[in-house]
Amino acid sequence: MTIPARRHSYANDAPVRADGDYVLYWMIANRRTHYNFALQHAVDQAKQFGKPLVIFEPLRVRYPWASDRMHRFVIEGMRDNREALAGKEVVYYPYVEPTPGVASPLLYTLAKRSCTVVTDEYPCFFLPDLIRAVKRRIPARLELVDSNGVMPLRSPDRTFTVAHSYRRWMQKNILDVLLEMPKKDPLARVKLPKSIGLPNSILKRWPAADLDSLLRSGGLDSIPMDHDVKPSETIVGGARDAGRRLASFLKNDLRRYNEDRNHPNESATTGLSPHLHFGHISAHEMVQRVLDHEDWTPDMASPANGKNHGFWNTTEPAEAFLDQVLTWREMGFNRTFRENDRYDQFDSLPDWALATLRKHAADPRPEQYDLEQLEHANTADPIWNAAQREIVRTGVMHNYMRMLWGKKILQWTRSPEQALSVMIELNNKYGLDGRDPNSYNGIFWVLGRFDRAWGPERPIFGSVRYMTSDSAKRKLRMDQYLLRFGPMQQDHPIEPPTIRRRDG
Structure with a gap:
């Protein structure tokens, strides 16, 4: 083996x-x-x-x-x-x-x-x-x-609940794990017995897919599934597009990753979350390529400190990127693997988050929107609407906008349980990177997972971290983003949005 x-x-x-x-x-x-x-x-x-x-x-x-x-x-x-x-x-x-x-x-x-x-x-x-x-x-x-990831699923002996503790554990173990990289091409220079192929009895009953026909316009029409969720306008599946995106990121975007990745106007991320989800690219390859790009060697690493910088001793953008892949992504896999029957359940939230959300569950909501209104971006908040239109049209959502998107859903639905249900439905229906440990944990972060209690205590949110569209607009460069994902003729024609207030 x-x-x-x-x-x-x-x-x-x-x-x-x-x-x-x-x-x-x-x-x-x-x-x-x-x-x-x-x-x-x-x-x-x-x-x-x-x-x-x-x-x-x-x-x-x-x-x-x-x-x-x-x-x-x-x-x-x-x-x-x-x-x-x-x-x-x-x-x-x-x-x-x-x-x-x-x-x-x-x-x-x-x-x-x-x-x-x-x-x-x-x-x-x-x-x-x-x-x-x-x-x-x-x-x-x-x-x-x-x-699945650079760290084997069975290596951690516990479920980590905060990034600092996982990061410190990862830093203590990662150098040994990097010695266990998979082969770039497992079939290179391999001699296997030639096969005459599968029996005709199998291929006659279950013909191999005609991939070119399926990828033509209308090629999927005969398959009974949701034809209203159209293919992405911008993202192509497969290893070829994944490799192209990674090469472009290393050449053009890595150097500004730490400064620009939170700004929706910028394209400072890899855009590879869909390819990671469907297995079209490996986290091993991404990490190896970044380390090679940085001319990194193991003797450059510092002792484990649990911090999101200063361990790898690469450039700051590379440190920030490695932290996203090796801490946040893999902490999500750790949680999902070890709590496989609970990772998507409301009661899997930390005790403090459950207590504060339940305490404020009956607080009056300033507005309430139903699933249809949210799905079709019919709210009074143009920033939230742009984020929803982004995922509907492209199959992805800018990471910072996804956090804000979730916080507003919590504010606009009748209970935190309903907020979770709406987030899962919309993210999994439209997101090419949905239905994944990383995306589930991003949704649950909105409600307090991997986070801490914040003050002051607020209506609806209690001690869960609070975010607003006005604050995001002040901090982030997003004018072009708002233009790009503004209303289009094909958007759902509910005009104006019906707003139901708890006070009638």
Whole structure:
């Protein structure tokens, strides 16, 4: 095994069959061919058994918030994987389910002929439930591989609740973990037995996806899902676009990251959160590329101090970026993995946040908006409306604006529980980076997760951190942002917005 042992586990105790036809990699989260521990392990297994490798990348219909936007992004990634694997000694089998349930027996059928099944371990959305549902049913060993972040999911021995404590722990351990990087290309210079392909009986019943047809205009129309959520106006899925964005960030934007990333007018971030969510790029690659860009060597690191600067001893922008990837993103995965059945529940908030929000739950709201009004950006706040239009049109929302967006939803809904429900619905329906540990924890931060109590105590918010649109407009450069995401003719035509006040 060339991958770290703590990144590998067994989901069942079915026998491994040396006489199987192939090793099956069931690609469901790490949808990429580079810097992928799961693919690396599948290659190791194929070499060990002396068998061909089949890479099976499916896309089902019955997932929450299924839409043209999500489907197209995944299929664009499939197209890149097809091109990356062309000429390699593997069988790449992309499958897009045409109607719900048609593909239900497909994994079983593929697994029945395999030596072992390797798949991605991912601690969020429906994927843990999917693994629980199939692990006893498939007639093969099911191996899970964690390739989610730079820090293995099983390394921390506790759930961290604040950034300082996680950051200090991470700094004590990260140098050793950086010695365990995945291979850039697990298939480079690898000789595997050639395969004659999958049996016609499988391909006739479940034809491989015609990716080019699906990506044409109207190509997704026959698939029963939400066709009102259109593909992003600005973001393309797949490893190719992810690599282009990362290269551009390093060349043009990293140097101003710490100063400009909070300003909505600026484009000072990578824009890679959708690609990270769908596994089109690895956090390992992003960190490695930044460290290489900084000519960093391990002897430059300082002793762990828990601070968001001064540990790596790189430039300040690089320190700020590494903190986002290695502290905030991975702290979200730590929380989601260790509390998998509670990460999206209101009562998972810190005790102090629950107490103060419940104390102020009945406070009068200055305005109340229902879900439809919020979804269609029909509020009296043009800054909030711009943030909502951004996610509807593009599939992402500027990170600072997402914090403000959530705070205003808390202020405008009848209870903190309803605020959470609205945030999850809108973020997961429209956000390409939704349904992810990082986005769930960003939503819960609005309500106090990973934060502390603030004073003075305020109506509705209690001791939860308070933010206002007026303050954001004073502090941030956003005039161009407001113009870009101002009203358009295709926006929902509720004019003027109906405002319901608690006092009638």
